[in-house]
Structure formats: structure tokens, C-alpha cells
Amino acid sequence: MTTPTEDATAAPAAPTDFIREIVMEDLRAGKHTAVHTRFPPEPNGYLHIGHAKAICLGFGIAREFGGVCNVRMDDTNPQKEEAQYVDSILADVKWLISGWADDKLGLKPAGKSPEARELGGKHDFLQAPIAGARLPSDAEPFYASDYFGPIFEFAMQLVRCGKAYVCDMTPEQTDEYRRTGKESPFRNRPVEENLDLLARMKAGEFPDGARTLRARIDMASPNMWMRDPLLYRIRHLEHHHTAAQWCIYPMYDFAHCLSDYIEGITHSLCTLEFEVHRPLYDWILQSLDLPRKLPRQIEFARLNIDYAVISKRKLLQLVGDGSVRGWDDPRMPTISGLRRRGITASAIRSFVTELGVTKYPSLTEYALLEHSVRSEFNKTAQRRFAVLRPIRVVLTNYPRDQVEQLTAINNPEYPAAGSRTVPFSRELFIDSADFMETPPPKYFRLRAGGEVRLKYGYIIKCDEVVKDDRGNVTELRCSADLGSKTGGATSSRKVKVTIHWVSAAHAVDAEVRLYDRLFNAPEPDIDGDFKAHLNPRSLEIVRAKCEPSLGEASLGVPYQFERLAYFALDPDSREENLVFNRTMTLKDTWAKEAKKS
RNA sequence: UGCCUCGUGGUGUAACGGUAGCACGAGAGAUUCUGGAUCUCUUUGUCAAGGUUCGAAUCCUUGCGAGGCAGCCA
Numbered sequence: 001m002t003t004p005t006e007d008a009t010a011a012p013a014a015p016t017d018f019i020r021e022i023v024m025e026d027l028r029a030g031k032h033t034a035v036h037t038r039f040p041p042e043p044n045g046y047l048h049i050g051h052a053k054a055i056c057l058g059f060g061i062a063r064e065f066g067g068v069c070n071v072r073m074d075d076t077n078p079q080k081e082e083a084q085y086v087d088s089i090l091a092d093v094k095w096l097i098s099g100w101a102d103d104k105l106g107l108k109p110a111g112k113s114p115e116a117r118e119l120g121g122k123h124d125f126l127q128a129p130i131a132g133a134r135l136p137s138d139a140e141p142f143y144a145s146d147y148f149g150p151i152f153e154f155a156m157q158l159v160r161c162g163k164a165y166v167c168d169m170t171p172e173q174t175d176e177y178r179r180t181g182k183e184s185p186f187r188n189r190p191v192e193e194n195l196d197l198l199a200r201m202k203a204g205e206f207p208d209g210a211r212t213l214r215a216r217i218d219m220a221s222p223n224m225w226m227r228d229p230l231l232y233r234i235r236h237l238e239h240h241h242t243a244a245q246w247c248i249y250p251m252y253d254f255a256h257c258l259s260d261y262i263e264g265i266t267h268s269l270c271t272l273e274f275e276v277h278r279p280l281y282d283w284i285l286q287s288l289d290l291p292r293k294l295p296r297q298i299e300f301a302r303l304n305i306d307y308a309v310i311s312k313r314k315l316l317q318l319v320g321d322g323s324v325r326g327w328d329d330p331r332m333p334t335i336s337g338l339r340r341r342g343i344t345a346s347a348i349r350s351f352v353t354e355l356g357v358t359k360y361p362s363l364t365e366y367a368l369l370e371h372s373v374r375s376e377f378n379k380t381a382q383r384r385f386a387v388l389r390p391i392r393v394v395l396t397n398y399p400r401d402q403v404e405q406l407t408a409i410n411n412p413e414y415p416a417a418g419s420r421t422v423p424f425s426r427e428l429f430i431d432s433a434d435f436m437e438t439p440p441p442k443y444f445r446l447r448a449g450g451e452v453r454l455k456y457g458y459i460i461k462c463d464e465v466v467k468d469d470r471g472n473v474t475e476l477r478c479s480a481d482l483g484s485k486t487g488g489a490t491s492s493r494k495v496k497v498t499i500h501w502v503s504a505a506h507a508v509d510a511e512v513r514l515y516d517r518l519f520n521a522p523e524p525d526i527d528g529d530f531k532a533h534l535n536p537r538s539l540e541i542v543r544a545k546c547e548p549s550l551g552e553a554s555l556g557v558p559y560q561f562e563r564l565a566y567f568a569l570d571p572d573s574r575e576e577n578l579v580f581n582r583t584m585t586l587k588d589t590w591a592k593e594a595k596k597s
Numbered sequence: 598u599g600c601c602u603c604g605u606g607g608u609g610u611a612a613c614g615g616u617a618g619c620a621c622g623a624g625a626g627a628u629u630c631u632g633g634a635u636c637u638c639u640u641u642g643u644c645a646a647g648g649u650u651c652g653a654a655u656c657c658u659u660g661c662g663a664g665g666c667a668g669c670c671a
Binding site: 016017021040041042044074076079080171174175178179208209212221222223224225227230232233234235249251252253256271272273274275276277278299301306354355356358359360361362363364365367368370371372374378379383413442445453454455456457486491495496498499500560562563564586587588589590591592593 | 604634663668
């Protein structure tokens with residue numbers, strides 16, 4: 001079985017945006033000879049579509065400019081982080097870049113810590129990546145916590161040159177002083193005393209919150225983050241990666257810039273909320289007399305999509321209270337949820353690429369993601385017949401025991417996908433949406449006394465509508481134009497519509513999960529109560545009748561159930577109970593027309 | 598409130614002092630053994646007011662609006 005993967009997922013023209021322009025200019029000016037980016041998630045949750053944007057940017061730039069993108073666990077807060085998230089994060093990254101930037105993935109040998117070295121008479125630490133398509137099997141992501149030793153040395157260096165001090169104020173006092181721009185009474189502590197107290201903080205002599213290490217910058221700065229920000233806090237907690245080795249942990253601002261430096265990152269890309277931190281990022285690095293080139297932080301707008309919430313905190317709530325079935329629920333905008341729903345990595349990548357990168361905090365329409373999925377799947381997905389809400393059709397003039405094997409085209413957009421056979425017999429199922437006894441105007445499908453073509457089969461006419469006591473249609477008795485089959489004498493007769501069908505005797509049953517948007521408000525959290533806008537009909541489960549070949553459907557492959565939608569096999573699927581997820585509906589101009597009247 | 602950043606059709610973006618373009622969406626039509634796909638056409642925009650300039654979406658000023666930050670979170 002072949003699929004047109006290469007045609008359909010061929011890389012579009014290299015994108016250009018303000019970040020790539022900066023990178024290009026830095027290369028042109030000789031500021032750097034190679035680019036090195038990084039993707040630094042905190043291991044406290046699952047990756048989502050917003051991370052996908054960051055991943056595509058970091059790896060995309062590495063790809064376009066011949067560099068590497070490190071994956072780094074930004075794990076400086078043992079209170080929030082857990083080892084269980086590390087594996088899912090790395091798996092999601094690998095899945096997303098697979099076949100696209102595998103050879104740009106920067107990892108490190110298991111257990112390796114940065115090397116201390118002398119460079120131009122200066123003390124330095126370097127943690128170089130191993131990258132490439134063939135990494136050793138035990139290669140692992142970088143960890144900010146691997147740099148706790150070097151970071152501590154840098155802290156002492158700041159103390160020694162009078163740029164950091166140990167502060168004894170309580171959290172409340174610290175806040176108050178920073179808000180009002182008042183200097184800490186401990187700000188002018190002698191260097192020796194600071195060094196001694198810092199060592200004792202590290203040694204565990206003080207309880208949580210008793211003391212902090214603070215940068216000595218400018219309490220009058222209009223930027224709050226320059227008002228002597230905290231560098232270290234005391235936390236007597238086990239860390240998922242460094243165990244009980246430390247009881248003081250560096251803050252994000254202190255650890256992040258140094259992690260970037262230690263890994264030789266050239267361009268450190270992050271979201272807009274870190275914009276006000278950039279002066280601090282630069283101040284720390286510039287205060288340390290470092291021998292190598294310094295990384296540069298560049299901020300871009302995070303991704304927002306309508307009718308969805310994306311932040312990790314909110315997604316965690318949905319998982320926690322059972323609003324969804326888990327992090328990988330196909331309604332979730334997590335990478336794992338999108339994957340389970342049937343969306344491919346290449347479709348996510350093309351979506352993100354089409355978005356572009358700017359500093360404008362935009363709200364992207366879900367329709368853009370739909371378009372990326374549909375335009376790819378139209379070219380790659382094999383067609384199948386499935387009837388979601390069956391009505392029985394009996395062809396009264398078709399021989400009782402006859403079964404024909406009709407040839408069906410797998411993908412009209414890609415002839416090399418070949419064909420398959422589908423059994424046809426006297427009793428069939430068609431979708432209830434394809435029959436109306438008294439239809440509205442512009443309804444082209446089957447009606448009482450009307451005609452329709454069964455795809456690859458005959459034109460049929462509805463002679464009789466059979467109903468139960470309550471008036472529900474239970475069966476349609478139809479006659480087939482036996483010469484109208486593809487290639488037959490009357491096959492060129494025109495009927496308005498061709499519908500799909502499944503032979504009743506040969507049908508395979510399946511559970512089909514129909515997903516709709518999780519929220520029914522374009523910005524669910526705009527009033528701070530996103531759960532009030534959960535869509536109660538975001539999941540509908542039906543029992544479908546499928547053509548026999550769907551019994552052999554494979555995981556991770558998109559199928560188009562003709563005239564309906566794209567579907568993917570769910571991992572819950574068993575041989576005796578097939579389960580399909582609706583990935584994305586086909587465009588439905590009839591639904592639009594029906595809505596009008 | 599202070600500071601930072603950002604405002605281009607309904608949405609996402611391009612134009613780097615010189616014809617406001619692309620994609621999505623929407624609408625109309627053609628075609629079709631998927632009301633899918635494909636093809637053609639159409640619609641709608643530089644937040645406002647001043648200024649600089651031969652010429653401003655672009656540079657300057659002011660105003661307005663939006664987002665972010667003001668954790669011992671990241």
C-alpha cells in the first residue's frame with residue numbers, strides 16, 4: 001500500500017518572519033557561525049499545540065540554518081515538576097519532528113554533566129549536544145538541574161563582585177520593598193558575610209523562606225524585574241532529577257540564561273510574557289565576564305485558538321475534574337490528544353507554518369487548522385465506506401443470493417493508491433441523512449419515489465417507505481436499474497447525487513466517536529469561567545456499519561469515510577470492537593444550505 | 598497605577614519610504630459516480646488626529662485600543 005506522503009507533505013517555501021530575519025542577519029554579520037536553538041519545557045504537564053508552535057520555530061530555524069535544537073527540561077522548581085512528564089514530553093517532540101527535523105534534535109549522553117574548563121584565562125562550563133539521526137539509545141534531554149553546580153559557582157562569582165547579596169527579609173517584606181522601590185537593609189552586607197551565608201543556605205542551615213540570594217541591581221528601576229530580583233530560594237525538597245542533593249534552587253531568571261549559555265545557545269526564543277525579563281537575562285550574563293558569545297532572547301506571541309483553551313493549567317483542570325477522559329482525549333489541544341484524534345505531525349507543522357510568527361497576540365480561527373488537515377488528508381487518506389446511522393435498504397428486484405465484488409478506488413487524488421473490492425448484495429445500509437420522505441428544497445438525496453446512485457453500483461429508486469408503529473422509517477424498499485452499474489448500458493444516466501452504502505450481510509460493526517469543539521464560546525475563558533462554556537455535545541458515540549476492509553484498519557493512518565469525514569483508528573480498538581475517532585469532517589455545503597432554511 | 602510590547606479585510610499574515618498582496622473564511626458560478634476535491638469570479642483592510650516627505654501601513658508626536666509583567670512559578 002502506497003501513500004503520497006512525499007507529495008502531500010512536501011515542505012512549503014521556507015517561512016520568513018522577524019526572528020528568522022534576526023538569525024539571518026546575525027549569521028551574515030558573522031556574529032555567529034552556526035545557530036543553536038532550544039526547546040525548554042517545564043516537566044509539569046503535557047505538551048500542547050502552543051508548544052508545537054515553539055517546537056516548529058526552534059527546530060525549523062535549526063533546519064533552515066544548519067543548526068541544532070536542544071530539548072531541555074526547565075526543572076528548577078521541585079515543587080511542581082515530576083519525572084513522569086519527561087518521557088511524554090520527549091516522545092511528543094520526537095513524534096512532531098519525525099521525518100522533518102530528526103537530525104536536528106539535540107540531546108546529551110545519559111548522565112552527562114557540563115564540563116568545567118578554562119577558556120582565554122576564564123572559568124567556563126560547556127554542555128555540548130549530540131545530534132543527528134542516529135543518537136545512542138540512552139541519549140536523554142538536557143536538564144537545567146544538571147547545571148545546579150555551575151549555576152551555584154556563578155552565584156558566588158556575583159557575590160564576590162558585589163552584584164548579589166543574601167537577604168533575610170520575609171516574602172511579604174520582600175514584595176512590599178520591591179513594590180515601593182525600597183532597598184533591603186541587607187543590601188550592603190559585606191562580601192565575606194554573603195559568601196558565608198550563601199554557603200550555609202546551601203548546607204541546609206536555614207528553613208524554607210528564611211533567606212534568599214538576590215541580585216544587586218536597581219531598586220528604583222521602572223522594570224520590577226530589575227528591583228533586586230531573587231536568584232535563589234530555599235526549598236527543602238527532593239528534586240525529580242537531582243534527588244536530595246540540593247536544598248536551594250535557582251529561580252527561572254537565573255537558571256535560564258545560564259542554561260542557554262552553558263549549552264551554547266545562540267537564539268533563545270520564548271513567549272511574550274518574558275519580554276520584561278530580558279533586561280535581567282542580559283544583566284546576569286553580562287555581569288559574569290563569560291568567555292564565549294552570549295545568547296540572545298527573542299520573544300514571540302503565543303498561539304491562541306478560538307473555541308479552545310490552551311494553557312497547561314486549564315488543561316490540567318479539565319483532566320482533573322473529568323471534563324475529558326485524559327491528557328490525550330481527542331478533544332484536547334494537547335499533542336497527544338491531536339495525535340489520538342488522528343491529526344498528523346505534518347498537518348500540525350503546516351498549520352503552524354501558515355500561522356507565521358509575530359509579536360501580535362492573535363486569536364487564530366480553528367478553521368485554519370481544519371484547512372491544514374483537510375488539504376493534507378485529501379491527498380493521503382484512503383477512501384472507505386461506512387454508514388454512521390444506518391437505514392436498511394432492500395433491492396426488491398436484485399437476486400436474493402447474489403453477491404457482487406465491486407471495484408472501489410482508494411484515492412481519486414492519488415491513483416497509485418490503487419483500488420479494493422467492496423461486496424454488494426440485495427440488502428444494504430445507507431445513512432439516514434441520505435433519505436428524507438418529504439425533503440426541503442435543494443435536497444438532492446433519496447426521497448420517496450426518488451432516485452439516487454449507489455457509488456460504484458446501481459441507480460436505485462425508492463418505491464416504498466416502511467415504518468414502525470411510531471412512524472420511524474425502518475426500511476426502504478427500492479428497485480435497482482440493473483443496467484446502470486458502472487460500465488453498464490444505462491450507466492451514463494444522470495442522477496443528482498451519488499451516495500455511499502454498505503452491504504448488510506458483510507458489514508463490520510464499529511464504535512465511532514464523533515467529536516465536536518470542546519467549548520461553545522470563541523474565547524471560553526474571557527469571563528474567567530471557561531468551564532461554564534463546555535460544549536455538552538462535544539462527544540457523540542454511534543454504532544456504525546463499515547465495509548469489511550475497515551476490519552484491517554491500522555493505527556496512525558487517516559481514512560476518509562466517503563462523504564462524511566476523516567477518521568482514525570483509536571488505540572482502544574480491539575478486533576472484536578473496532579473504535580474510530582472522527583478527526584475532521586469534510587466540508588459540508590448541504591449542511592450550510594440546510595441551515596439557511 | 599507604573600513599566601514593556603503590539604495595532605493592516607471576519608481571521609492569520611506580507612509589503613523594510615515608492616501600485617496594500619497572499620492564505621483561510623464568506624458569497625456566486627462551472628464541473629463532479631464523494632453536496633468532497635478541482636476551476637473561475639466577487640466582497641471586505643492600514644486604530645485616530647496631527648507632523649516630516651515629491652511620496653507614509655512604514656519615520657516622528659499625541660491620543661485611543663489590546664496584550665503582558667508587578668510569585669521565594671516558569
